Amino acid sequence: MSDNFQLERERSSLSSFPDSKSLFSKLKSGLLPYAFLTPTLIVVTLFFFIPLVMVFILSFTNLDMTNFGILKWWQPANWTLDNYVKIFTNRFFPRILNNTLMYVSMTLIFFNVGMALVIALITTNINRRVGFTFRLIWLMCRLTPVVVYIMMWKALAGPAPMGVINKHILGPLGIGTGEYLLNTNPWLFIILVNGFIGASFGMIIFSSAIEAIPKDYMIASKVDGASTWQTIRYITIPMIRWPLLFVTTYQTLSLLTSFEQILLLTNGGPGLYETEVWSLTAYHRAFSSYFGNTQWGYGSAWAVVLVIIGIVMAIVYLRVFKFNELIQEPKIDQL
Amino acid sequence: MEVRLKNLSKHFGKVKAVNNFNLEINDGEFVALLGPSGCGKTTTLLMIAGIYKPTAGGIYFGDKIVNEVLPKDRKIGMVFQSYALYPHMTAFDNITFPLKLLRTPKEEREKRVNEVAKLVQIEELLDRKPAELSGGQQQRVALCRALIKKPDILLLDEPLSNLDAKLRTLMRAELKRLQRRLGITTIFVTHDQVEAMTMSDKIALLQLGKLQQYSSSDELYNRPVNLFVAGFIGSPPMNLIDVSLEQEEGKLLLKNEDITIEIPSKISKLIQSRSQDNKIVLGIRPENITIDHKRGEEAEVYVVEPMGMQVLVTVKLGNLQIKVLTAPPFTKKMGEEVKLHFNVNKIHLFDKNTEKSLLLN
Ligand SMILES: Nc1ncnc2c1ncn2[C@@H]1O[C@H](COP(=O)(O)OP(=O)(O)OP(=O)(O)O)[C@@H](O)[C@H]1O
Ligand SMILES: [Mg+2]
Numbered sequence: 001m002s003d004n005f006q007l008e009r010e011r012s013s014l015s016s017f018p019d020s021k022s023l024f025s026k027l028k029s030g031l032l033p034y035a036f037l038t039p040t041l042i043v044v045t046l047f048f049f050i051p052l053v054m055v056f057i058l059s060f061t062n063l064d065m066t067n068f069g070i071l072k073w074w075q076p077a078n079w080t081l082d083n084y085v086k087i088f089t090n091r092f093f094p095r096i097l098n099n100t101l102m103y104v105s106m107t108l109i110f111f112n113v114g115m116a117l118v119i120a121l122i123t124t125n126i127n128r129r130v131g132f133t134f135r136l137i138w139l140m141c142r143l144t145p146v147v148v149y150i151m152m153w154k155a156l157a158g159p160a161p162m163g164v165i166n167k168h169i170l171g172p173l174g175i176g177t178g179e180y181l182l183n184t185n186p187w188l189f190i191i192l193v194n195g196f197i198g199a200s201f202g203m204i205i206f207s208s209a210i211e212a213i214p215k216d217y218m219i220a221s222k223v224d225g226a227s228t229w230q231t232i233r234y235i236t237i238p239m240i241r242w243p244l245l246f247v248t249t250y251q252t253l254s255l256l257t258s259f260e261q262i263l264l265l266t267n268g269g270p271g272l273y274e275t276e277v278w279s280l281t282a283y284h285r286a287f288s289s290y291f292g293n294t295q296w297g298y299g300s301a302w303a304v305v306l307v308i309i310g311i312v313m314a315i316v317y318l319r320v321f322k323f324n325e326l327i328q329e330p331k332i333d334q335l
Numbered sequence: 336m337e338v339r340l341k342n343l344s345k346h347f348g349k350v351k352a353v354n355n356f357n358l359e360i361n362d363g364e365f366v367a368l369l370g371p372s373g374c375g376k377t378t379t380l381l382m383i384a385g386i387y388k389p390t391a392g393g394i395y396f397g398d399k400i401v402n403e404v405l406p407k408d409r410k411i412g413m414v415f416q417s418y419a420l421y422p423h424m425t426a427f428d429n430i431t432f433p434l435k436l437l438r439t440p441k442e443e444r445e446k447r448v449n450e451v452a453k454l455v456q457i458e459e460l461l462d463r464k465p466a467e468l469s470g471g472q473q474q475r476v477a478l479c480r481a482l483i484k485k486p487d488i489l490l491l492d493e494p495l496s497n498l499d500a501k502l503r504t505l506m507r508a509e510l511k512r513l514q515r516r517l518g519i520t521t522i523f524v525t526h527d528q529v530e531a532m533t534m535s536d537k538i539a540l541l542q543l544g545k546l547q548q549y550s551s552s553d554e555l556y557n558r559p560v561n562l563f564v565a566g567f568i569g570s571p572p573m574n575l576i577d578v579s580l581e582q583e584e585g586k587l588l589l590k591n592e593d594i595t596i597e598i599p600s601k602i603s604k605l606i607q608s609r610s611q612d613n614k615i616v617l618g619i620r621p622e623n624i625t626i627d628h629k630r631g632e633e634a635e636v637y638v639v640e641p642m643g644m645q646v647l648v649t650v651k652l653g654n655l656q657i658k659v660l661t662a663p664p665f666t667k668k669m670g671e672e673v674k675l676h677f678n679v680n681k682i683h684l685f686d687k688n689t690e691k692s693l694l695l696n
């Protein structure tokens with residue numbers, strides 16, 4: 001009886017304001033998602049999008065320390081392609097390009113993907129606890145503050161009486177003359193220093209991906225007659241193609257833009273531009289020119305070219321790994 | 336190929352997954368490993384496949400002990416409960432994967448695929464990926480992958496449990512025919528007694544890692560060696576009633592407060608000599624009790640469940656609930672009186688303490 005009455009009342013209240021109610025709820029459901037997005041949008045716009053546009057504009061100007069406050073850099077009349085011409089006609093351009101390619105590809109192949117994959121495969125094939133402990137230890141280089149970490153490597157590479165490697169390994173073996181190893185083999189150390197940190201990222205991603213593969217596939221391939229190596233090649237690797245693509249792309253981009261380890265380790269030396277990479281050049285031009293002049297416009301141009309290279313690389317990876325094939329059609333059951 | 340398991344055990348830490356398992360399988364036989372979940376069926380199968388190393392005991396193929404032989408050298412084919420088809424390969428590549436590893440030439444591979452694909456009629460599906468196949472089709476592809484190496488032994492781990500009821504019945508018959516035709520020694524794991532009974536020559540019934548009984552399905556049904564087997568096999572299950580053995584006026588009776596049954600004279604001597612303390616479990620299958628007889632134990636109808644061909648009637652006899660199978664039509668309603676007649680020639684008797692059958696050796 002009372003239930004019926006309640007229902008009746010609700011019905012009448014609904015029918016008396018049909019439009020206002022639905023309009024309000026429509027408005028609410030339409031705006032609500034944007035309300036949630038707003039904080040993120042503000043942060044991304046302020047700290048990423050606006051600086052990006054500014055860097056892009058600056059790259060067409062010759063803004064530097066001397067004309068700061070005088071040059072109206074935002075006026076198209078002051079925009080030219082001079083900076084880009086300067087980059088590509090620079091005497092050291094081939095060397096910097098070469099350095100960058102070597103730095104990125106060597107670190108990527110041997111450490112960030114290569115060694116990461118090897119460690120992941122080994123630590124997931126041995127006793128679980130031992131594997132886990134090993135990966136935890138490997139993470140230490142990522143957890144160490146970068147300045148401390150570089151100081152440590154400098155101590156390792158130091159000249160004869162102090163340097164750990166010279167004193168305890170090369171000396172007793174009678175190899176080398178006890179020189180500062182960062183001067184004799186700067187590239188080796190740059191790749192090692194970056195690689196030891198970089199490998200830990202791929203190691204974590206790969207080992208969790210490998211552990212997520214159902215055990216039945218491994219057992220099936222053993223029964224089918226595969227050796228450990230064949231199981232890795234035909235089953236494990238294809239099944240972690242997506243994380244492989246992700247790590248390769250992500251690490252290429254972060255290696256292209258990272259320069260802090262090189263800055264602290266060799267600062268582009270020891271020879272003229274010997275270990276100067278692209279992102280370090282952008283930094284040097286924009287913030288610490290040898291002549292005390294900080295060329296913000298010129299540095300921005302270097303950075304913009306780097307961003308374009310990064311985008312091109314990402315597209316190439318998606319093609320090479322056949323990204324489309326990684327996304328499977330949903331299963332439709334038909335008996 | 337003959338397969339023998341001798342005192343086979345596998346322990347995972349404290350868990351005795353398989354415990355002192357003995358089994359002999361003749362060449363070409365179809366044997367089911369049957370048992371409730373977690374009783375060690377998969378573990379046994381994986382030991383035979385060479386994936387797990389036994390904690391103790393031996394596995395023999397023919398006269399050869401194979402404990403140390405690698406899976407790839409054991410000449411086995413296996414179908415997994417999950418099928419374990421490699422998702423990044425087409426059905427064709429899945430099936431030929433074992434041959435590819437053997438570096439079999441391409442023409443040979445194609446010929447062999449067509450042979451096995453024809454056996455289970457999946458010729459049109461070979462270029463599809465597993466995600467584009469139905470459960471039943473995946474199961475057939477998995478079967479082809481197991482068969483393509485022409486294995487001596489086929490291991491099947493619950494291959495039918497992911498299929499719907501209709502397809503399962505169909506595949507049951509097909510699998511049985513296929514096994515007979517190819518004559519491969521087959522070990523089939525299942526927790527479904529109907530599958531085990533309908534398909535296999537022999538059934539090994541396991542519980543908690545221990546073999547309970549190894550015999551034909553007929554034997555298993557009609558001559559269960561212990562209480563577990565009696566309770567596990569049969570659907571609806573056997574009625575199991577606690578009674579004590581008593582002697583009255585020269586007759587041997589099975590008695591509790593609700594029921595009195597006279598033991599046929601031909602087995603009374605045997606029972607008397609074997610029973611330790613007169614505590615006995617009486618087992619009788621629902622189809623061996625007749626309802627509505629003129630004489631017999633008085634009982635009350637509790638539930639009536641028509642099943643088409645038969646009617647399952649649960650009756651209340653004092654505190655006991657007893658299941659009876661009878662032919663339709665059954666007209667009595669819930670709460671009405673019926674009389675029960677027990678076919679005493681079909682009873683099973685178990686010692687309450689040892690749980691062993693008193694009628695069998
Ligand atoms: N790798 C393992 N590590 C530890 N314990 C295990 C392992 N594999 C199986 N067990 C244990 O051994 C026992 C038997 O497991 P098994 O998988 O053989 O059972 P099953 O009879 O195949 O059961 P189901 O019907 O559920 O598949 C279970 O108690 C299980 O928990
Ligand atoms: Mg199992």
